[in-house]
Amino acid sequence: MSELAKLETEARNPATFDLDRLEPLALVEALHRENYKVAEAVEPLLPHIAQLVEVVAQRLTNGGRLFYVGAGTSGRLGVLDASECHPTFGVPQEMVQGIIAGGPKALTTPVEGAEDDREAGAAEIRARGIGPKDVVVGIAASGRTPFVIGALEAAQASGAVTAAVVNVREAVMSRYAQFTLAAITGPEALTGSTRLKAGTAQKMILNLITTGAMVRMGKAYQNLMVDLKATNTKLRDRAIRIVVEASGTDREQAERALEACDWECKTAIVMLRSRVDAATARARLQAAGGRVREALGE
Known part of the structure; x- marks a missing residue:
């Protein structure tokens, strides 16, 4: 058995063995039943997320930046969360950035082999001059994507705070991260399709990190987004x-x-x-x- 096959995210889900035989309503009900497990998987991580939120808020307040690094779905989620911080919280666009394996093209089109290039991940970190003021969050359902590992390793060497958002236990990425946020969402309804539960958990965690940090930085009054950019x-x-x-x-x-x-x-x-x-x-x-x-x- 390959190492990838042993991951929780690659296992078959016994609750959906007959997925291809279901009528539309039963099909979407089966898929949606699995979604209920996502918030439960994130809940145990809240104390660790809170610690990271405070670190991010402190770094950003002192002139640092937050970077999300991922490939495929994970990379797109990082870019999405980063891109929404400027209009929502009025922060400079460079304060929160998303880095995706394969570059901007990979947002809409798969770039073959990009996620396997460990050195490319490290090069992205060096190109941005990432250092001790910054925070780098690597995102990968498998916890072992080479591009993300290369980025985290380079970020760690630069003195940046590092974190890993993963969906498996004992993730390889944990070796290069001060914070590991492992939302164990289990086997997907469609085997191996981590854009489903794993991706949803990742989005929830990223939302918690940025929203929490921005509120701590004074970007909200009561529960109002008082630093939004009124551009339309x-x-x-x-x-x-x-x-x-x-x-x-x-x-x-x-x-x-x-x-x-x-x-x-x-x-x-x-x-x-x-x-x-x-x-x-x-x-x-x-x-x-x-x-x-x-x-x-x-």
Whole structure:
């Protein structure tokens, strides 16, 4: 038996042996029953995820960056989570980055052999000048993808904090990671198709890491995303609603305040709640490290 065949993610699922014989409703019910196991697999990891969240928040606050590294589905999930941080939390695009084996082309088209190139993973880390301020999170359902191992090994050598998001026990990647987040989702409904339960668990974990870190950095007030970039009609409407909720004013006042401060939700909230102008509100926010609660003296 090959080493890959021994992995939990490669085993056959006895609950879905007759998958190809099921009618549409029974088929999707069988697939969905397996989804219930995903959150249960992530739950035991929460204390470890919380530790990593605090490390990421500290590094990013001090000028560091967060990198996700993966191949195939894992790489695409990393790029997805990274790309959403800029519009959601208003951080610079370079602060959170996704690296996928095979480069941008691999987001839509498989790049044969890219995941097996360990040196290419290391080269990606060196090319970005990753160092002690940074955090590198490798993602691989199998826990043994060479491209990701090469990246983690190079990141570890550079002094960066390293983490592994995997779906198997005793992952090879753990040797190169200070944090191992192993969500054991078990055999897939469709044997070996780790874009299913394993991929869903990975997305949940990445969402927890970035959302948790950004909230710790003051990118939320209450449960409102007060650093979003209002770059289109939908997001401008959301910005108005955020300011209305946080300040207790009406839409007209909220929109006027946002227009006066270049659509900065935080600034508008402090302006309205403290009855000050935009410059004073920005100064208070700067003194409070960008945290709305502290700027309001709450």
